[in-house]
Amino acid sequence: GAGVSQSPSNKVTEKGKDVELRCDPISGHTALYWYRQSLGQGLEFLIYFQGNSAPDKSGLPSDRFSAERTGGSVSTLTIQRTQQEDSAVYLCASSPGTGGSNQPQHFGDGTRLSIL
Amino acid sequence: AQTVTQSQPEMSVQEAETVTLSCTYDTSESDYYLFWYKQPPSRQMILVIRQEAYKQQNATENRFSVNFQKAAKSFSLKISDSQLGDAAMYFCAYRSNYFSGAGSYQLTFGKGTKLSVIP
Incomplete structure (x- = not known):
């Protein structure tokens, strides 16, 4: 696609449930990053992918957070x-x-x- | 670890006037990039301007320019002839240019400055 596409745009869920967030990067881009922006805060780095591997997971706040990337394209947090x-x-x-x-x-x- | 500080949580400017947003950073590195991103209510982070630390000349992009003071670790953004469409959150960001081993070049952001433009 022309730009980075994320879905869903908004997600409301109950405490204790699992959620999946999707990212479709620009075609041909091999580097992919996830950031989190909390209210009143700047963005904080979560994880970095190069291709399908994640050499830097240092920003994930807890073991409840995980991410994967398949086919060197779409990523799911x-x-x-x-x-x-x-x-x-x-x-x-x-x-x-x-x-x-x-x-x-x-x-x-x-x-x-x-x-x- | 690097830190980025934006000391002005909110700023306002009259339409057609000039405004300067401040940013300071802390690093022990000499090779890095600095960025200003704009985030309108649509949430998408839009790159406004970038500066390579090794370049002494200040970057400019149309109405946007920076004042990069490497020794003082200061990187301010000047917006000239402000327009209503400039109203947004502005984030200053730092990125190391050193290969960290993990190969990540993640951005370190400040907490942002909310800019309002008064008609």
Whole structure:
């Protein structure tokens, strides 16, 4: 597609449920990032993919969070046993190559997750 | 670890006037990139301008320019001839240019400045 696509746009769920958030990066972009934006906060890094592997998971806040990427394209971020503090906007970004040098990251519109 | 600080949670500017948004950062590295992103209510982060640390010349993109002071670790954004469409959250971000081993070039963001444009 022309840009990074994320779905769903909004998700409301009950505490304790599992949720899956999807990111479809720009075609050909091998680097993919997940960020979380909590109310009144900047974005915090969660995880980085290069192709299908995730060499940097250092930002995942707990073992309830996991992510995978298949076919070097679509990525899914899964949050198990959701808690109210998981409420946030989850943003996905992609960039060409290794993501280094002067290649900017292109962001999607994010998924707003609300935990009741 | 790097940190990015935006000391102005909110700013306002009269339409057609000029406004400057502040950003400071802390790093021990010498090779990095700095970015300003705009986030309108649609939530999408839009790249406004970027600056490579090794370039002394300040970056400009049409009405947007930066004042990059490497020694002071300051990276302010100037918006000239402000327009109603400039109203948004603005985030300053840092990215190392060193290969960390994990190969991640994630962005480190400030908490943002909400810019309002008054007609």
